[in-house]
Amino acid sequence: MEIGIVGLGRMGSNMARRLARGGARVVAWDADRARCADLAGEPGVECANGLADLAVLLAGERVILLMLPAGEPTQGAIDQLLSLLSNSDTVVDGGNSYYKDSMSRALELSQRGLRFVDAGVSGGIHGLANGYCLMLGGTPKAIEQFEPFARILAPGPETGWLHCGPSGAGHFAKMIHNGIEYGMMQAFGEGFALLAGRKEFDIDLGRLAETWRHGSVVRSWLLDLTTEVLAEDENLAAIAPVVADSGEGRWTALESIEQGTPAPVITMALMSRFSSQGKSDFSRKLLAMMRAKFGGHAVKRV
Numbered sequence: 355m356e357i358g359i360v361g362l363g364r365m366g367s368n369m370a371r372r373l374a375r376g377g378a379r380v381v382a383w384d385a386d387r388a389r390c391a392d393l394a395g396e397p398g399v400e401c402a403n404g405l406a407d408l409a410v411l412l413a414g415e416r417v418i419l420l421m422l423p424a425g426e427p428t429q430g431a432i433d434q435l436l437s438l439l440s441n442s443d444t445v446v447d448g449g450n451s452y453y454k455d456s457m458s459r460a461l462e463l464s465q466r467g468l469r470f471v472d473a474g475v476s477g478g479i480h481g482l483a484n485g486y487c488l489m490l491g492g493t494p495k496a497i498e499q500f501e502p503f504a505r506i507l508a509p510g511p512e513t514g515w516l517h518c519g520p521s522g523a524g525h526f527a528k529m530i531h532n533g534i535e536y537g538m539m540q541a542f543g544e545g546f547a548l549l550a551g552r553k554e555f556d557i558d559l560g561r562l563a564e565t566w567r568h569g570s571v572v573r574s575w576l577l578d579l580t581t582e583v584l585a586e587d588e589n590l591a592a593i594a595p596v597v598a599d600s601g602e603g604r605w606t607a608l609e610s611i612e613q614g615t616p617a618p619v620i621t622m623a624l625m626s627r628f629s630s631q632g633k634s635d636f637s638r639k640l641l642a643m644m645r646a647k648f649g650g651h652a653v654k655r656v
Contacts, residue, residue, distance in 0.1 A: 356381065357503050358408045358418040360431055361449075362389035365475065366421030368482035369448070369507060374398030376506030381411045405431070409438040416443040417499055419473075424451040424601065432459060441467035444499040448473045450602055453526035456491065460521030469496035472521060474528020485509030489531070490517050491524030533606030533620040535576075536599075540623035542580050550588075560584040597630045 402408035474489035508514035
């Protein structure tokens with residue numbers, strides 16, 4: 355049982371390790387040779403010298419897992435692989451690609467006799483130890499080819515992975531998953547900000563978060579992580595109030611508009627991230643000047 359992995363960032367490298375430790379032979383490659391070197395001592399993992407070499411080192415009906423950023427990096431790798439793969443080989447996109455792109459790629463590859471799986475992956479840096487949640491889209495035959503590896507990557511052979519539906523369904527499920535994540539994170543952030551704002555109660559936020567982890571209806575892995583953060587530094591004085599967005603929150607908000615299905619919590623969480631990136635600064639300056647014009651209110655100068 356062997357698999358190729360292209361892309362050895364934090365997720366890809368740990369997935370290579372988990373697969374190898376689960377009994378698979380892994381042939382891995384990354385354009386950054388230092389990442390390949392980091393896996394050199396991992397039993398069961400062999401580093402290729404390029405995509406062509408990776409394709410040669412795999413035998414039979416090959417399965418190649420792409421763990422690359424969405425967009426051009428993923429498309430570029432697929433374009434290169436098209437001339438290297440044979441009929442019935444399977445390409446698995448484990449990145450956060452837009453589900454409509456995955457539908458198009460599945461069609462293109464099928465026309466060339468290749469199989470395609472869009473794999474939404476959740477688990478982050480803890481996936482090596484705890485397993486990854488996998489949301490898979492593709493034909494039954496394509497999923498059959500990837501299933502042995504999904505069983506190793508998931509928290510359990512029968513748990514934590516699902517064939518969600520046809521091509522695009524896996525990345526669609528992951529997109530909505532990440533939208534929900536935005537809303538949950540925003541709620542925790544706002545709640546603890548309110549707790550911190552009532553200074554006279556002098557609540558130990560770390561201990562309260564730890565208390566909520568046991569029996570509370572809001573207990574979750576996100577709360578576990580929040581507890582760790584607050585236990586280390588309750589004031590977060592050295593942390594800049596800037597939150598990046600990966601793109602999936604945007605796609606989820608666009609899906610809400612396209613369907614006409616309300617998703618106000620997810621959308622507002624996304625807007626809050628935009629605001630943290632300084633994208634509300636101009637509107638806030640204009641608001642301050644309007645108040646000065648109609649009411650003579652003072653304007654704070656920088």
